[in-house]
């Protein structure tokens with residue numbers, strides 16, 4: 001019988017191989033295969049989970065959460081991003097939470113500041129700020145070298 005731990009370590013290694021760490025945001029950005037769902041792009045990887053008999057394509061942010069907790073989660077369980085970067089698989093940026101909390105994070109992203117989530121962790125503000133700058137640049141067609149240092 002194989003140890004579950006070996007399977008999680010294998011998946012973790014696969015995730016690490018195909019991602020790049022962004023020191024500015026703390027995000028571990030997936031560079032492997034991707035698929036679009038609604039307006040968001042998610043990373044995907046074909047692996048076999050410890051209790052499964054065959055390999056299957058999984059969203060990498062969900063795999064990252066499963067590796068972190070060493071526990072398999074079902075489809076009803078929603079893994080969201082504290083950093084609002086759908087391609088991020090940093091263990092500290094993926095979090096299991098309800099749809100309503102997840103939706104509220106989009107509001108934080110729009111405002112560029114975390115509005116708080118009761119007992120749930122705060123959004124990762126560094127990335128929010130970066131995105132805020134990006135939206136500003138895009139919206140007002142400001143030269144990309146211009147930073148908003150406020």
Ligand SMILES: [Zn+2]
Nearest residue numbers: 027083088093
């Ligand atoms: Zn992140």
Ligand SMILES: [Zn+2]
Nearest residue numbers: 108114115123
């Ligand atoms: Zn927030």
